[in-house]
Amino acid sequence: MGEALPDSVPQHVAIIMDGNGRWAQARGLPRKAGHRAGAESVREAVDACLELGVSFLTLYAFSSENWNRPQKEIDALMKLLEQFLKSKGKEFSKKNVRLRTIGRTNLLPPSCREQLAKVINDTSGNTALTVILALSYGSREELTDATRRIALKVQAGELDPADIEKETIARHLDTAEFPDPDFLIRTSGEFRLSNFLLWQLSYAELFISPKNWPDFRKTDFREALEDYSRRQRRFGRV
Ligand code: FPP
Numbered sequence: 001m002g003e004a005l006p007d008s009v010p011q012h013v014a015i016i017m018d019g020n021g022r023w024a025q026a027r028g029l030p031r032k033a034g035h036r037a038g039a040e041s042v043r044e045a046v047d048a049c050l051e052l053g054v055s056f057l058t059l060y061a062f063s064s065e066n067w068n069r070p071q072k073e074i075d076a077l078m079k080l081l082e083q084f085l086k087s088k089g090k091e092f093s094k095k096n097v098r099l100r101t102i103g104r105t106n107l108l109p110p111s112c113r114e115q116l117a118k119v120i121n122d123t124s125g126n127t128a129l130t131v132i133l134a135l136s137y138g139s140r141e142e143l144t145d146a147t148r149r150i151a152l153k154v155q156a157g158e159l160d161p162a163d164i165e166k167e168t169i170a171r172h173l174d175t176a177e178f179p180d181p182d183f184l185i186r187t188s189g190e191f192r193l194s195n196f197l198l199w200q201l202s203y204a205e206l207f208i209s210p211k212n213w214p215d216f217r218k219t220d221f222r223e224a225l226e227d228y229s230r231r232q233r234r235f236g237r238v
Pocket of ligand 1: 018019021022035038059061
């Protein structure tokens, strides 16, 4: 693919990185080997965004529901996240990438939270790409938290219920500072949203890849974006 036309590149891509476990299982490896291989696909997706001019990349790295997995797998994912953050700190700075998070990150282990805070702080001035990790994230949880924050403002007399608009809701979500995703990629052939960005994906184009996430590499990302560039978005108009 040559350089894509600027207006046909999505500004914000969101990805449900599914199929790590199945990738590992198919090779007779432990599930954590699938997650490790998945971390390499994350690196390629970041590079592809930089090359193609995508400004925001949101990755569903750990869902609220993932807390129900066996403790051993949760520990492996947290360790991987910590390693990822330790190695990405420098790389993100070099590549002008800013890191942010959405989700109830206060529930993550302290060592992860420290690494996150460090990389977020170190990369806060970077401007080429914003990588948003959804960690301990669930859309219904996010909407619940937003509703509580709005209710508290009403209770305090700071907000009139008659003034609650769509924008009021959007401003109280974890994603308040980011544009909505234009394009959602989900791997491993599942046609589900799995409690991911339910509000924010209202008008997103969807792309389902049959590949498991560890097999979804730069060329796959490029092909998905080519598909996006051929679509016509109408936002409910004719
Ligand atoms: C879904 O595969 C993937 C996850 C639950 C975790 C995603 C995490 C990574 C890609 C690790 C690296 C990311 C960072 C940011 C360090 P699954 O386990 O549900 O696969 P399955 O459906 O085949 O079991």
